[in-house]
Amino acid sequence: MKVSLHTTLTFAVGFGAAWACDGGERCGPRSGTVLRTIDGDTVELTTGERVRYLMIDTPESTNGKGDCFGTEASSFNRQAVEGREITLEYDEVCEDDYGRLLAYVSVGGREVNKLMVERGYACVLQIPPNGEARADEFDDLEYAARQGMVGLWGACEEVTCD
Numbered sequence: 001m002k003v004s005l006h007t008t009l010t011f012a013v014g015f016g017a018a019w020a021c022d023g024g025e026r027c028g029p030r031s032g033t034v035l036r037t038i039d040g041d042t043v044e045l046t047t048g049e050r051v052r053y054l055m056i057d058t059p060e061s062t063n064g065k066g067d068c069f070g071t072e073a074s075s076f077n078r079q080a081v082e083g084r085e086i087t088l089e090y091d092e093v094c095e096d097d098y099g100r101l102l103a104y105v106s107v108g109g110r111e112v113n114k115l116m117v118e119r120g121y122a123c124v125l126q127i128p129p130n131g132e133a134r135a136d137e138f139d140d141l142e143y144a145a146r147q148g149m150v151g152l153w154g155a156c157e158e159v160t161c162d
Helices: 002-014 070-081 112-118 132-147
Strands: 031-039 042-045 050-053 085-095 101-107
Touching (some): 031 070, 050 112, 101 112
Antiparallel strands (some): 031 042, 042 050, 085 101
């Protein structure tokens, strides 16, 4: 998925299917309530908008085969955000070519994107220009999780989001 998502978003940025914005309200709502989680890195708001978390990629749980730690990543995300009010912070590109908003998601003052990496539920996935200012921060979190064999790093023979 990492390669195809990167390719897809690179294509979208290059051909204008996604638009750049200043992180303000024209990207989308500043907050919303999560109706349901799609998987470990995507949620649907009660407004029907889908939000794809920036800077992370989680193992798949909805692809029919169930990647190692995909169910755990999805479950953690569900427990963290489902039914709760979240805050959204955008970067340069607001939306991917699937129409999903691209954002950093926080609940109760904690950023879920960072928690997912820190606790070993996600790998870092940075697709420029988004995340350029925060790449080192996320890389450091992933490095610590890898070193500590946290989450998927200790549980999976093959890390599919890497």
